[in-house]
Amino acid sequence: MTKTTTTRRSVLRGAAALAGSAAFPAPFVHAQERVTLRYLSTAVNQSPAIAEKASEDLGIDIEYIAVNTDEVPRRVITQPNSFDLVDSEYFSLPNLVPSGNMKGMDASRIDRIDQLATVISEGTVNGEQVGLDGTAPHEVLYLEGQDSTSFASSPTEWITLIPTTYNADTLGIRPDLIDKEITSWASLLDPDFAGKASILNIPSIGIMDAAMALEARGDLTYGDKGNMTREEIDATIAALIEAKRAGQFRAFWSNFQESVNLMASGEVVIQSMWSPAVTAVRTQGIPCVYQPLQEGYRAWASGFGLPRTIEGRKEDAAYEFINWFLSGWAGAHLSKQGYYPAVLDTAKEFMEPYEWAYWYEGAEAEQDIMAPDGRLLEEAGATRDGGSYEERMGSVACWNAVMDENQYMVRKWNEFIAA
Amino acid sequence: MTQAADTTAEVRPARTSARRRGAGRAGAVLAPYLQAAPMALVFLVFFVLPLAATIVVSFWQYTQYSIEPAFTAQNYGDVFYGCLADLPSLCTTFLTYLSTLKFCLIVWLTTLVIGFTIAYFLAFHVRTLKVQVICFLLCTIPFWTSIVIRMISWIPLLGRNGLVNQALMGMGVIDTPLEGLLYSDFAVILALTHLYTLFMVVPIFNSLMRIDLSLIEAARDSGASGAQTLRHVIVPLARPGILIGSIFVVTVVMGDFLTIGIMGGQQIASVGKVIQTQMQFLQFPLAAANAVILLAAVLAGVWALLKLVDIRKEL
């Protein structure tokens, strides 16, 4: 790969020195060729600004490999040598880890390992436990050993994914086209919105939205909405088919842009939505609300993982990049797009106080809120939908998941689509 | 004419003998194979091999994260899960194929009628080549944009608050917007027709252009009306084009899942979408089994089409 006469140990020593003080990298590392990291993730997670800034600060080049949501785990399983760093959803881990293609990350090489947001590392916000249905990140955060293919139930030295972004999804609504108050997931199946509702056509997520709605309506109670039994799947799909035949749904969506289009055009007035998608509708000047609900949110999280084959300078560079990622600039950058970062304190250092107050504390914006690219997101005086970080992440009810009965669920979902 | 025919008749043997003398027997025998080799190679590497791999994989076992090269017919069983047990109600696979077949048939009809009409116009009413080329370019407009852009642009036209609904309400034809314009069977048929009519126009146009205009005059001379000329002369002579166009359209619609998905609001099943969902969840062998069955269904469709046309010829 790179022509180097230095031993592995000397590189490690150099990298350690570099990790200790990014401002004064060890000279002989600097003298070598620049390292390029191939960064596999969905396009949404690939901000050119972050790659640019990392290149400037670290001398590491980031080469983005942009693929679809479902292509990320497929790539990890089928082509583990095609990337150096993957930004994957936590719920994919139960598939990725047993494949043996992921390498446990050494916790001792992550500077701020102790500062990770507790909602990820422990499933708590301010000491309060959040809903843990589905694949809660802390359940799949640790491995028993570096090469282990099973998760550890308590914290170990080996990390599966270091969080990049996470957030909580809820129902998005068009307040101008809805004349009643929406307080529950049950509204998704409200006959008043017949022909104007939508859910995700990603089976594992769509079925959870449906489960939230059915449970809220009192039809069903689930043991774990993120890991249903066959009976629960049958009952959920049966209810969905009934709603579909009754004309409840206008359309299903399967990507960010579709959800924005459906909402912005008024074809749909209520649907489960991602927070940035709500923002995207609003920036078109169309009223759209990310509606907090009494049952809570469906959360998701994604993070950095390393492929089994990474080693040497590439591995060092990957750790270096991850440490930089947690050091604040990137966290602030993502925060200003509406995502939450792994380490809150460092992100705060890179944000203006009024920005922090708006994005994290649920306060009214003192000034206009701008996106990182300078677009106006909200005018002064606005407050963030769903309120503060604690209110949002503290109200998580379940996490995106892959079920044990996944194959059965997919089959039943296809039945629902064909019905 | 006599002269031209005579010349070719004379030239042909001369050329053949020259080739024999020049290149030698072995070269003459090999040459056609060598000429066909590049295409054969492409065909082998990018079609036969993947197809063989698909068929092989369709008999493998799998877990959520791995594929095991161990023989099983279970995937095919899973595809037809419940198909016998649930009778008389139809299983997912039958329902999906039925829905796909329905679109196939309807879109075949609409593209045939519209495509034939356009091709007829282009071949017999547009005099100059230049105007014909321009008209063809117009027909290709749907392909200039990505499916995403097309999808977005249907919404302002057919949506609840779209142009069509507003126009109809403005004229007082309807009081409430027609919901069925978008995300419905109608929308799917419209979009597929819009997209694939060109596949009919091109081969039919090609067939029509080969029709000697004096044949049409001869028909008129024999007392045929316009409709009779169409039915007894033009349509039979356009048959190869109609057949090729039909095969294009039928195969493309059978495998379509993007247009059906988008225009059907993802609420209408298609075989392609089922395969895509299974791939999404890393169920490659199951997806492969579905793909093999789809391939068989498409081939059966093409075969039936050929059969249908042949039978009509017999009559």
Place this chain on the structure above:
Amino acid sequence: MSEAQTVELAAVTKRYGDALAVDAISLKIPAGKYCCLLGPSGCGKSSTLRMIAGHEDVTDGDIMIGPRVVNDDPPAARGTAMMFQNYALFPHLSVAENVAFSLRMKGVAKEERRERAAHTLELVSMTEFADRTPQQLSGGQQQRVALARALMTDPSVLLLDEPLSALDPFLRVRMRSELRRIQAELGITFIHVTHSQEEAMALADLVVVMNDGQAAPPREIYNAPRTPFVARFIGGHNILEDEGRTITLRADDLSILPDARAAEARRRARVSEIEYRGPDVRVGLETDAGESLTAVMGERTFFESPLREGSEVALGWQPEAAHELSRDG
């Protein structure tokens, strides 16, 4: 068969945009005659035929078939039938189906169709080919089928557009006599377009030289062409200026005088070319005045006192052999 009909053209004109294809042609073809429209390519003879057939609109003037003006009638209502230059047989139909096509259009029952088609195929000696497709036939056979198909509509006028031009010379001669025979048998009017004066002479009761409009029996056309154009097109004529008149002189009427009669010479010339043609010999001549003339003499006569290229000769003709022409145009 229908009764033969007169075909009459009254100042018929055809324009394609600005291009004038047929300029006010007037013509009367008596019923039951074999008429050839003769002319070089581009003279409008095909357009004229197609106007008579109804496949081309008349820009101006009238076409009458029998007592009726048919300008606006569709082809099938005119009582005409056309045989196309390339035969225009339907490639997807068998010979019998091609022939029976017009009956099928009329809704005649299958049995009757077959019977009548068989009868017509017999007329053109094609019975044994009834089940073949046109592609399996030779040019001559295709032509017979085309003829049979045209006759099936019971026309009173049959229109033939360069029917023999696609055949080889041997077959052409044979088909000529066949056409003549069939015309005589049916007794209907034939209008036949050709660019070959030989064909026209051989077939026609009435030759119409297009561009000029002279319509006359072949002998009259040959012996008394009206204009230099007709004389040149018909061939075998010398056109020269003599005593202030333009005259034409058949090549076989131009004599090379023996020395004894050199005093009678009307022209003196040099032999520029000698072409042996079997029954006769054609001698190309350059006069002192620079005219190019042609003399044709019998093979025996020529070889009684053979000439050589470059020989100086005296030319003469009988006064009654000269035919005065009017000016072109």
